[in-house]
Amino acid sequence: MVWSIALIQFLPVRLGSKLAQVIKTIVVPCSREKAFVVFVDEIDTWWPLGKRSVSAMKGGVAKSVSIDKRPGGRIVEIGHDSMAHLWGTVISYDPFDSLTMDFHIGLLKPATASVVSVRFTALGADRTRVVLTHSTWEAYGDLAGDMRGGYGSSWGMIFEEGYMQACGG
Structure with missing residues (x-):
């Protein structure tokens, strides 16, 4: 959707973003539809x-995490103690094409959220390019550099390994 792309491009400018975005690109061995469903529903x-x-930071294992698939929908962890922890809010949701959300994994106030955008592009019937962009680090204030560095390395494990395997790679 054009509006979603415009919003993604506008957010870093609006927030005065100076730190580089974290961009991870992978090609998964499945259809665009399956890649999207694995990312969002699974x-x-x-x-x-x-x-x-949040549970891991308290020494436990979270029971689940889910995404409410609509603009304004919440990304919520159900913790090891059955408590709900807000990770972020969906900014835009375009099935099989893109998902954009503010993101803070419950540690910081939602006003300090960064932005994660994921785009899905079919490269054939069973190959999809998935691009994850994490930006607007300045929302974290003095922690911006540390947050960018931490997420930069974490997305390698989470996205390039865990998500890739879930898609059959």
Whole structure:
């Protein structure tokens, strides 16, 4: 959707973004539709809930994480203690094409969220390019550089390994 692309391009300018975006690109061995469904509907099958969650930071393993598939929908972890932890909010949702969300994994106030955008491009019947862009680090204030560095390396494990495997790669 044109509006979604315009919003993604506008957000870093509006927030005065100076730190480079984290961009991860992979090609998965499945259709665009399946790649999208695995990312959105099956996130708790590939996300490392025992390592990268609010529960993990408290020494537990989260029970699940889910995405409410609509603009304004919430990304929520159900913790090891059955408590709900907000990870972010869906900004735009275009089935099989893109998902954009603010993102903060419950540690910081939602006002300090960064932005994650994921785009899905079919390269054939059983190959899809998936591009994940994580931006607007300045929302984290003095922690911006550390947050960018941490997520930059974490997305390698989470996206390039866990998600890729869940898609059959």
